[in-house]
Amino acid sequence: MNRRTVLPVAVAIVAALVFTFLSVFVFSRFNGNFHSPYFYIPAFLAILMIPFGYIRTSYRAGIRDTDSRLHDLLRDLSDYVMFGVPLSEGFRRVASNNYGPLNKEIESVIRKLDSGLPVEDALSGFGNFSGSMNARRVGNLLRESSKSGSNSSDVIALISEFMSQIEIFRYQTENERKNYDLILIISFAVFLIVIVIIEVSFFNSVRPTSGSGIFLAHPDVKAIKAALDLGLYVEAGGIAITMGVVRDRNPLSGFLEGGFMLLISALLLAFVGGF
Numbered sequence: 001m002n003r004r005t006v007l008p009v010a011v012a013i014v015a016a017l018v019f020t021f022l023s024v025f026v027f028s029r030f031n032g033n034f035h036s037p038y039f040y041i042p043a044f045l046a047i048l049m050i051p052f053g054y055i056r057t058s059y060r061a062g063i064r065d066t067d068s069r070l071h072d073l074l075r076d077l078s079d080y081v082m083f084g085v086p087l088s089e090g091f092r093r094v095a096s097n098n099y100g101p102l103n104k105e106i107e108s109v110i111r112k113l114d115s116g117l118p119v120e121d122a123l124s125g126f127g128n129f130s131g132s133m134n135a136r137r138v139g140n141l142l143r144e145s146s147k148s149g150s151n152s153s154d155v156i157a158l159i160s161e162f163m164s165q166i167e168i169f170r171y172q173t174e175n176e177r178k179n180y181d182l183i184l185i186i187s188f189a190v191f192l193i194v195i196v197i198i199e200v201s202f203f204n205s206v207r208p209t210s211g212s213g214i215f216l217a218h219p220d221v222k223a224i225k226a227a228l229d230l231g232l233y234v235e236a237g238g239i240a241i242t243m244g245v246v247r248d249r250n251p252l253s254g255f256l257e258g259g260f261m262l263l264i265s266a267l268l269l270a271f272v273g274g275f
Contacts, residue, residue, distance in 0.1 A: 005055050012051035016044045033270040038226060042233050046263035049240070053256025056244075059131065060253060066101040066130040068167055070138055073099050073106075074160035082153040087146055088119040104129040105139075120146050134163065177246060181257070184239045188261055192268070195232050199225070199272050229269055236261040 020040045028035035076097060080090035091109050099106065105126050112122035123146075126139025138159060145155040240258020244251040 008051045008055060012048055016047040019047055020044045031270060036270075038229050039266050039270045042262050043266045046259045046266065049255040049259030049262065052252055053240075053254065053259055056250065056252040057256050060248065062101050062130060063132045064170075066127075066132040067134045067163070067170065069099045069102045070132075070134060070163045071160050071167060072097075073102055074138065074156050074163060078153055078156040078160060081156060086119075087142065087152055088113050088122070091119070091122075101130045101132075102135070105135060134166065138163070180246065181243055184243060185257065185261075188235055188239055191235055192232060192261075192265060195228050196268060196272055198228065199269065232265050232269070233262060236265055 020043070023034045023040040023043065033039055073094060076094045077087070077090045080093055081087055085093070091106060091113065095103075095106050095110055105128075108129065109119075109122045109126065112124075113119065120143050123139045123143045126142075127133070127135030127137075141155070141159055142152075145152050236258055239261065240254040241251045243254030243257060245254075247253040
């Protein structure tokens with residue numbers, strides 16, 4: 001965990017603890033359901049999941065931005081190198097342009113060049129700031145091209161075209177994945193609505209009167225309601241993990257949506273009389 005994530009995570013833990021305390025000792029005075037562990041435990045987990053998911057989403061957005069700028073950087077480098085400008089000087093000239101997250105990578109290369117390192121060594125670690133695997137591959141390819149003494153302009157142009165094709169493929173894949181995410185979220189919303197209808201209409205309509213000792217052939221109503229509520233929470237968590245794995249094989253990538261689904265479920269069930 002780097003320094004940028006320590007503060008939001010610490011704030012999230014404190015917020016989750018404070019929210020749990022308020023639920024048990026303050027909110028429960030107005031609504032007894034806030035005192036139930038079926039509310040404050042999933043709410044606690046949801047408040048933790050949301051910042052973790054946000055951090056991961058921001059990290060992925062930075063990588064996507066980095067990957068989308070690689071083509072522009074390589075195109076400009078190719079133009080300079082094609083007219084006889086050395087690759088090291090090409091990096092100095094493109095430093096005045098805006099390449100988003102890649103600017104830190106370029107600045108790192110220039111600092112190494114200014115310290116007297118050859119461009120092959122200066123490109124070592126290219127992509128570490130952004131965490132982009134594509135940026136690291138580009139850095140390694142440029143290093144090998146410079147070492148071999150081949151026509152760097154042609155190599156850079158080929159890499160640029162390849163990165164452009166990868167970006168098109170990534171855009172198409174993400175559009176398809178967004179449709180899949182939407183289907184999962186809609187399925188959860190439908191399940192949530194069904195549970196709420198059961199809680200509000202069914203259980204209230206079959207609630208026993210004060211003089212009746214028979215209720216649906218003596219079922220454990222609390223156990224049934226708990227099973228439905230737990231099923232809803234499990235689906236929210238399962239969808240979060242599924243979305244994260246489909247996105248980039250990391251469950252944290254789905255925690256933002258999963259946390260909101262979990263929190264909305266807990267709040268809605270508390271207000272409609274679940275648990």
